[in-house]
Amino acid sequence: MVFDIEQKKGNPLHLDGRVTVYGKIDIDPSDLMAMKHPIASMVHGGFLVAQGNFKEQNNLKDFLKSEMGVNLEEEGLGEGLAQLLEKMDGIESALDPQKLRDRLENMEELEDFIPTPAKIVPFHTLEEILSQAGDVFFVGTFKNIGNAVLSVNAFPIIYQAHYREQEMQKVRNEIESLITQIESSDTKVPQSAKNFKNSEDIEKELLKDYIPDMLYSKADEKSFAASKDAFKAFLRGYRFDEDVDAVLGTISAEKELTPKDYKLLELYAKKIDLVTREDFSKVDSVCREIDELKNNT
Numbered sequence: 001m002v003f004d005i006e007q008k009k010g011n012p013l014h015l016d017g018r019v020t021v022y023g024k025i026d027i028d029p030s031d032l033m034a035m036k037h038p039i040a041s042m043v044h045g046g047f048l049v050a051q052g053n054f055k056e057q058n059n060l061k062d063f064l065k066s067e068m069g070v071n072l073e074e075e076g077l078g079e080g081l082a083q084l085l086e087k088m089d090g091i092e093s094a095l096d097p098q099k100l101r102d103r104l105e106n107m108e109e110l111e112d113f114i115p116t117p118a119k120i121v122p123f124h125t126l127e128e129i130l131s132q133a134g135d136v137f138f139v140g141t142f143k144n145i146g147n148a149v150l151s152v153n154a155f156p157i158i159y160q161a162h163y164r165e166q167e168m169q170k171v172r173n174e175i176e177s178l179i180t181q182i183e184s185s186d187t188k189v190p191q192s193a194k195n196f197k198n199s200e201d202i203e204k205e206l207l208k209d210y211i212p213d214m215l216y217s218k219a220d221e222k223s224f225a226a227s228k229d230a231f232k233a234f235l236r237g238y239r240f241d242e243d244v245d246a247v248l249g250t251i252s253a254e255k256e257l258t259p260k261d262y263k264l265l266e267l268y269a270k271k272i273d274l275v276t277r278e279d280f281s282k283v284d285s286v287c288r289e290i291d292e293l294k295n296n297t
Contacts, residue, residue: 003139003140004138004139004140004141005137005138005139005140005155006137006138007135007136007137008130008136008137008138009130009132009134009135009136010134010135010136011135014166015135015159015162015163015166016055016133016134016135017053017054017055017134017163017167018051018052018053018054018055018132018133018134018135019051019052019053019054019118019134019135019136019137019156019159019163020049020050020051020129020132020134020135020136020137021049021050021051021052021118021136021137021139021151021152021155021156021159022047022048022049022050022123022129022136022137022138022139022152023047023048023049023138023139023140023141023142023148023151023152024046024047024138024140024141024142025043025046025047025048025141025142025145025148026046026141026142026143027046027143027145029046032145035145039120039145039149040145042120042121042122043145044122044123044124045123045124045125045126047123047124047126047129048120048145048148048149048152049120049121049122049123049129049152050118050119050120050121050152050153050155050156051118051119051121051132052117052118052119052156052159052160053134054159054160054163054164117153117156118152118153118156118157120149120152120153135159137155137159139151139152139155194233194234195233195234195236195237196234196235196237196238196272196276197237197276199234201273202269202272202273202276203269203270203272203273205234206234206269206272206273207265207266207269210227210230210231210234211231211247211251211265211269213227213230213231214227214228214231214248214251215251215257218251218252228248228252231244231247231248232244232248235272238272238275238276239275240272240275243268243271243272243275246264246268247265247268247269250264250265250268251265260293260296263293264290264293264294267286267289267290267293268290270286271283271286271287271290274286
């Protein structure tokens with residue numbers, strides 16, 4: 001206990017964000033009534049009380065909603081994360097956790113340097129004070145009403161600083177958890193669960209999602225492995241494993257990909273789509289294109 005300040009309600013290790021602060025005025029009631037001090041009328045039952053509510057942006061959901069327009073409560077976690085990745089300029093950015101960390105660095109701007117003031121409120125009994133929601137602190141007994149005013153107004157500022165620090169750390173921890181999910185490709189679980197048999201346009205999905213995903217994540221071993229697993233899961237059950245291996249082999253090559261390599265990827269995506277739709281007349285044509293391109297040195 002410092003300066004006779006006591007926490008009468010709440011958990012000192014986890015501040016609520018709503019605080020009631022009260023001091024005891026040790027002045028004869030008749031003397032108090034005779035005072036011309038404007039605060040004297042706010043003293044009831046010998047108590048001077050101030051309250052503050054600092055519960056604003058205090059978790060990842062609030063942060064994403066206000067800063068990025070992503071509403072996890074309405075959209076749900078999966079859809080919300082999909083929105084987040086989209087707003088971060090597509091898959092390439094999403095697979096770069098540093099971009100999310102950069103946003104985290106800007107979080108300091110979310111907090112005003114000027115504290116939100118508490119307000120003096122009238123309460124008549126100690127029971128009424130202790131029944132208030134949130135944390136309750138007793139800041140001591142005063143014989144001078146001016147000193148009591150200083151104390152009940154100053155303590156919420158200190159409280160607010162510690163509460164902001166607590167909540168900022170909470171948001172940091174939640175964002176780091178999200179970054180970990182992105183780094184481990186947990187956000188790709190829904191995609192890896194998809195299969196070509198349920199796709200309306202296999203070629204489009206391969207060229208817009210799976211193949212670019214592997215290309216973008218190639219620089220990071222963990223992300224690249226997850227992207228390849230998602231690609232293979234999507235094509236699980238496809239009749240020609242050599243086509244799947246050809247795509248993986250082309251993308252996994254150590255050398256920098258050439259226009260010829262990109263054209264081959266497009267042709268394999270087209271072939272896989274045509275084979276699935278059993279359009280074998282066109283499959284033969286695509287196979288010839290692939291062979292000609294491979295033989296063209």
